[in-house]
Amino acid sequence: MAIRAFLSFVKEDINLVNLFRGQAENERFDLEFDDYSIKEPFDSRNADYIGRGITEQIRYATLTVCLYGPTTHSSDWVVWELNKTLALGKPIMGVRLYDDGRIKYYPAPLEKWPRVPWDIPKIVQTMDQLAAKYRRAGR
Numbered sequence: 001m002a003i004r005a006f007l008s009f010v011k012e013d014i015n016l017v018n019l020f021r022g023q024a025e026n027e028r029f030d031l032e033f034d035d036y037s038i039k040e041p042f043d044s045r046n047a048d049y050i051g052r053g054i055t056e057q058i059r060y061a062t063l064t065v066c067l068y069g070p071t072t073h074s075s076d077w078v079v080w081e082l083n084k085t086l087a088l089g090k091p092i093m094g095v096r097l098y099d100d101g102r103i104k105y106y107p108a109p110l111e112k113w114p115r116v117p118w119d120i121p122k123i124v125q126t127m128d129q130l131a132a133k134y135r136r137a138g139r
Helices: 011-026 047-060 076-087 120-136
Strands: 003-008 031-034 063-068 092-096 115-117
Touching (some): 003 076, 011 063, 047 076, 063 076, 063 120, 076 092, 115 120
Parallel strands (some): 003 063, 092 115
């Protein structure tokens, strides 16, 4: 059964996010990725509408994968997406986009969840484990 992952990230990292998707697809893992590219500030007039759209995509996902770089921890939208995923009873995990020391912080909701380096087989293994646990819980 395919794992459907909602991707949470900041727009500054979009090139790495696209590279991540390409690598995962090239390695022929049974994965589907969704995201909701947000160009509006968190407190904009469209925030409720955007939030509803994100919520629907998270509902259809098995889990949320946060692809985080140096500034991701300060994104209100990323924190909101991760907290919304948890509120819906779904698992989350983090993927470090850099392993060269430039990432000092990760988004707070990831505190008690797996955070792994950019290693596609390791990422997929972690996704499989979280998805299996989620499915066993009857969700």
